[in-house]
Amino acid sequence: xxxxxxxxxxxxxxxxxxxxxxxxxxxxxxxxxxxxxxxxxxxxxxxxxxxxxxxxxxxxxxxxxxxxxxxxxxxxxxxxxxxxxxxxxxxxxxxxxxxxxxxxxxxxxxxxxxxxxxxxxxxxxxxxxxxxxxxxxxxxxxxxxxxxxxxxxxxxxxx
Amino acid sequence: xxxxxxxxxxxxxxxxxxxxxxxxxxxxxxxxxxxxxxxxxxxxxxxxxxxxxxxxxxxxxxxxxxxxxxxxxxxxxxxxxxxxxxxxxxxxxxxxxxxxxxxxxxxxxxxxxxxxxxxxxxxxxxxxxxxxxxxxxxxxxxxxxxxxxxxxxxxxxxx
DNA sequence: TGAGGATCTTACGTGAACGTAAACGTCCAA
DNA sequence: TTGGACGTTTACGTTCACGTAAGATCCTCA
Numbered sequence: 297x298x299x300x301x302x303x304x305x306x307x308x309x310x311x312x313x314x315x316x317x318x319x320x321x322x323x324x325x326x327x328x329x330x331x332x333x334x335x336x337x338x339x340x341x342x343x344x345x346x347x348x349x350x351x352x353x354x355x356x357x358x359x360x361x362x363x364x365x366x367x368x369x370x371x372x373x374x375x376x377x378x379x380x381x382x383x384x385x386x387x388x389x390x391x392x393x394x395x396x397x398x399x400x401x402x403x404x405x406x407x408x409x410x411x412x413x414x415x416x417x418x419x420x421x422x423x424x425x426x427x428x429x430x431x432x433x434x435x436x437x438x439x440x441x442x443x444x445x446x447x448x449x450x451x452x453x454x455x
Numbered sequence: 456x457x458x459x460x461x462x463x464x465x466x467x468x469x470x471x472x473x474x475x476x477x478x479x480x481x482x483x484x485x486x487x488x489x490x491x492x493x494x495x496x497x498x499x500x501x502x503x504x505x506x507x508x509x510x511x512x513x514x515x516x517x518x519x520x521x522x523x524x525x526x527x528x529x530x531x532x533x534x535x536x537x538x539x540x541x542x543x544x545x546x547x548x549x550x551x552x553x554x555x556x557x558x559x560x561x562x563x564x565x566x567x568x569x570x571x572x573x574x575x576x577x578x579x580x581x582x583x584x585x586x587x588x589x590x591x592x593x594x595x596x597x598x599x600x601x602x603x604x605x606x607x608x609x610x611x612x613x614x
Numbered sequence: 615t616g617a618g619g620a621t622c623t624t625a626c627g628t629g630a631a632c633g634t635a636a637a638c639g640t641c642c643a644a
Numbered sequence: 645t646t647g648g649a650c651g652t653t654t655a656c657g658t659t660c661a662c663g664t665a666a667g668a669t670c671c672t673c674a
Contacts, residue, residue, distance in 0.1 A: 343670045390555040407597040414590040436565040502640045
């Protein structure tokens with residue numbers, strides 16, 4: 297028993313090497329994200345080493361998702377996650393305030409921003425799905441032609 | 456009647472300025488595509504001006520689709536459209552040859568390449584759709600909270 | 615305590631996909 | 645036939661998202 301057994305998805309804070317490894321990005325990428333104010337490590341060691349907690353790692357995943365999946369650039373992503381942060385902050389304020397008007401304003405902002413992103417994503421889904429279906433049709437046509445001109449075993453062999 | 460009325464989606468060949476305008480890209484982009492062998496204009500005027508036909512314009516659209524929608528880079532796109540070209544060429548060969556084995560080989564290549572792309576696109580659709588649904592859930596939660604704390608007319612006003 | 619691996623800052627380099635400018639040639643309506 | 649819009653080549657510039665190298669510093673463990 298030289299170290300604590302790790303249970304659950306690892307709640308400890310790690311330095312940049314392990315953080316990068318876990319997030320599947322380079323150390324340079326993490327430093328760059330910090331450079332442009334996209335992801336600031338939650339703390340530093342006494343000597344100045346960056347320390348990342350699970351929240352930061354999750355954020356990297358989100359950033360990559362927005363980048364690769366949706367195709368946003370880092371500037372746009374900064375906007376999105378920035379607003380999400382703000383929602384989180386406001387969530388606290390929400391729970392602190394009893395003023396229903398303030399609560400409503402905060403919620404409205406969160407709602408509208410999420411709706412905007414949703415609309416964008418939904419549109420993209422539609423377009424890509426159409427593209428996918430088009431490809432599927434092509435495949436069906438090829439298969440049909442193939443069935444007419446090539447015996448079954450030739451196709452199996454080509455796998 | 457100083458010019459022919461244009462019917463149908465314009466079958467005439469145009470020079471780079473109009474081509475770029477119609478395709479929604481810059482002239483530089485078209486020249487660049489030619490530079491990297493992605494899109495060669497179908498002909499030139501006697502003086503050397505590039506001339507683009509409707510096929511080329513459609514191809515630009517396809518390139519942009521693969522680029523922006525799927526997120527392929529131009530090198531990958533060159534592979535995809537190149538193989539598509541090859542399929543087109545082979546389609547002719549297909550109709551010329553009576554050798555069923557050659558026909559089968561051509562079809563198999565077309566099929567497999569299309570299947571590979573389809574798989575990739577389908578996977579992306581799944582992921583993005585999941586993302587979209589996640590956003591939809593968030594929106595639903597916000598709406599619920601909002602319904603509890605904000606009167607209807609305030610929301611209508613915020614539209 | 616000290617050796618060596620991890621991390622720090624600073625700064626220049628890189629590849630993709632074009633943008634932009636200069637100097638020259640083409641096209642066509644008046 | 646000519647003037648102005650349009651097009652050509654050549655070549656250097658730019659932005660984004662990092663890569664990479666250097667030299668100093670930190671952390672950890674024997």
